[in-house]
Amino acid sequence: MxxxxxxxxxxxxxxxxxxxxxxxxAAPRRALRRAGPTFREYEVSDFIQEQSSTPGGQDGAGHAEAELAKGPGQAALGVLSGIVTALELxxxxxxxxxxxxxxxxxxxxxxxxxxxxxxxxxxxxxxxxxxxxxxxxxxxxxxxxxxxxxxxxxxxxxxxxxxxxxxxxxxxxxxxxxxxxxxxxxxxxxxxxITARKREESALGLVGENFRQLYDKSTDAILLIRDDRIVDVNPAAVALFRCADRERMLGQRLSDFSPLRQADGAVSAPLDAELAARAHADGNCRYDWRYLTCQGELFWAEVLLTSITYDHQYLFYAVIRDISARKQAESSLYLSAQVFDNARDAILVTDRQQRVIAINRAYTDITGFSAAEMTGSVFTVQRGDAEDPVAFHRIWAELAVSDHWQGEITGQRKNGAQYPAWLALTVIREAGGEISNYMGILSDITDRKKSEEHTRHLAEHDFLTDLPNRVLLLDRLSLALGTARRKRTMLAILFLDLDHFKNINDSMGHHVGDLLLKEVARRLIKCVRGVDTVSRQGGDEFIIILADIGGIDQAAHVAATVLQAVTQPYHIGEAELHVSTSIGVSVFPSDGDDMDSLIKNADIAMYHAKE
The missing domain is CATH 3.30.450.20 (PAS domain)
Structure with missing residues (x-):
């Protein structure tokens, strides 16, 4: 797997x-040849950590968006961009x-x-x-x-x-x-x-008299081994193993320059003997191996171990090439692939013409678009709202200047469903500074938005009746007054108070009082239009905003409708309750031109009604 x-x-x-x-x-050939199907599993959680959002009103949303910008998507982006640089080198x-x-x-x-x-x-x-x-x-x-x-x-x-x-x-x-x-x-x-090396090997086989010259000038390390002991090395071998001189290597076993265990955990000594036996049986054997320099530093090498016969004796010559950089590239490639495919955020990559060349599994999970559907297409944000060409071009212009852009968008899935998303775009440049690719990280923030909305709803609504509380009432009244001033229309405030509600609470219990208040709220909502607002101020007090009314008569008509609805019998459990209410009305602009005046005058009128 x-x-x-x-x-x-x-x-x-x-x-x-x-x-x-x-x-x-490069492929992890050492792992394939030496360790079979087993690969080390890198934990992507080392590079991507989830970060929860902070809900709560407008300020909460801003904080959450800022946190998201520093969260898993941005972390994945940073890791991948770093890997690009490593691979370039x-x-x-x-x-x-x-x-x-x-x-x-x-x-x-x-x-x-x-x-x-x-x-x-x-x-x-x-x-x-x-x-x-x-x-x-x-x-x-x-x-x-x-x-x-x-x-x-x-x-x-x-x-x-x-x-x-x-x-x-x-x-x-x-x-x-x-x-x-x-x-x-x-x-x-x-x-x-390996064309040059093949030429050298061919020359060694075909032109024996030039062997020493090629041996000495080869860029690959060459060691001659007899009876498991090194009997000769070329200058490249001394340089590769970082020894002071060739005498430091002569008489040693090649396995003496190996660590106790190889990268896959295999003990070096018996494995080295096994490979030597294979080279003797087959004529040669090629493999990847980890060696130690004379300074004790580890490095990866590609080894070609060849068995030859010279003067009726079996010898080995080993051609060794440093492949540490290639192994590092393989590791970086594997790691970047792990990060890319296991990221929880959707990742998309385009070429310099903004044509999609790769998406990860999360992109398909979030949007519903498969790799086959996206690859080769010009990338545009799948937006649920009417796309603003000017805004879209502004995004790419900002990318060209700052190499980064991020913001909230309204996305659209393949099935047409809309969802809120956070999109972060970044530019990948060549060493010369020219744009080679664009990378996008897309996060579905539906859950975060729901959490924010739920928190906002709790902050702005009465917990018992789910009607707007005083905070939301004042906000809507402010908007309604602004509209009335612009259009030169009227609005009315109805202030209601249930008569003798305390007696019901005291005699029948608070649970009955709560049920009564909920039923009153339902009846009040049925008495007004969708543009009007019914609010509970606390206890048994309610305020209704009647927006854009035709005159005082319309406010009086609604007040009469409310009075009739509230005074109808209530059946709560086995009890039948009869409740009366007092209503005070104030009208903009005749009874006040600001929120405080209108609410105060409606309250005063309500108390006059009680008398």
Whole structure:
């Protein structure tokens, strides 16, 4: 399972960073060859931590949005951007992705440099037309067929290929599948140019008299081993192992320069003996190995151990190349893929023309749009409201200047449902400063908005009757007064008080009083229009705002309707209650032109009514 996740995520990240100056992306060949299907699981929680939102009115929403900006989405964005930089500094490795039809779907800068074909021309072409395997075509096809059939990576090996421009090349290639739900969807090949080394090896075999010159001038470390002891090393070996001189290495076992255990936990000594036996039986053996320098520093190396016969004696010569940078690139690629695919926020990546090249699983979960539907399309925010072209262009203009933009949007899912979302966009630039990609992180903030709304509702409504409380009443009255002043219309305030309500509470209990108040609230709501407001001020007092009335007669008519509704019998449990009410009315602008005056005059009128 871990291998499939690695492969699939590596595919996404490869496509994700297409166009940036990433110079090394390589498969974890050591892990595949040395540790079988087991990969170390990196905890994405180390890089993405959930951060809860703080609800509560307008201030709460602002605080929550600020926190979200610093939360999991922004954390994931920072990790991924850092990984891009790390990969850019790695050595060149040609990486290409091929689908089941043999069509190239990914072609990095290393591939463009090695095979002389830019990505824009290579993508969409048959892989066999770009990287021809000549006499080994059938063998390569069998390896590819085995990869598709088993879903397992194939053993890394040397291939002689021909580039589109006719150049003959030797590459050391790793092949592994990527996909989802256990099904391989693409094959990724990571090729390292070993043409120069092959020429050196060929020269060693064909021109014995030039062996010493090549041996001394080789850029790879070469060691001659007899009876398990090092008998000769070239200058490159002394430099690689950082020894003071060659005598420091002569007479030592090659295993003396190994740590106690390899990266997969295997004990180095018996494993080294096993590989030597394999090289003796097969003629040679290639593998990845961790060594210690003379200063005790660990480094990764690729080893070609070859068995030869000289003067009736068996010897080994080992060609060792430092691949620490490649291993670091593999680790970074695996880690970035883990972060990308396991992020809870939706992540989307486009090329410089804003065409989508990758989305993660969370994007599909949130929006409903699959990778097949999004890939290749020009990215626009799926918005539920009427899209403002000016605002949209302003976003991209701000990105071009500051490399970042974030804000709240109203998104629309594939099924048409709208949802509130927080979108953060960032720019990925090449080393020269040119834009290569855009990355977006989309967070569904529906739950946060519901929490904020619930908190706001509790703060603005009476807990018993669910009517607007005094805070919301004053807010709505302020708006209604502003409208009345602009339109030169009238509004009225009705102040109600239930007569002798305290006697009901005292004689029948507060639970009966509460039920009575709820029923009164329901009746009052039925007496007014949707634009009017019914509010409970506390106890048995209610205030009604009648907005945009035609005159005092209309206010009096509503007051009469309310009086009749409230005084109808109440059946609460087995009891029948009869309640009367007193109503005071004030009208804008004749009885006051501000909130305090209107409420005060309605209250005074109510007390006159009681008398």
């Amino acid at each position: 871990a291998r499939r996740r690695l492969a699939r995520l590596s595919e996404v990240k490869g496509r994700f960073f297409h166009g940036a100056r990433i110079q090394s992306i 790695a050595p060149a490795v040609a990486v290409r992705g091929v689908d089941r039809d043999g069509i190239v779907r990914f072609w990095n800068r290393g591939s463009a440099a090695l095979y002389g074909m830019p990505a824009e021309r290579a993508i969409g072409q048959p892989a066999a037309a770009l990287v021809a395997h000549g006499e080994s075509a059938a063998e390569f096809a069998a390896a590819v067929e085995c990869l598709w059939r088993t879903g397992q990576p194939q053993a890394a090996r040397d291939w002689q290929v021909r580039a589109p421009d006719g150049r003959a090349l030797w590459v050391y290639s790793s092949m592994f599948p990527v996909g989802a739900a256990g099904a391989a969807q693409q094959m990724y090949c990571m090729d390292v140019d």
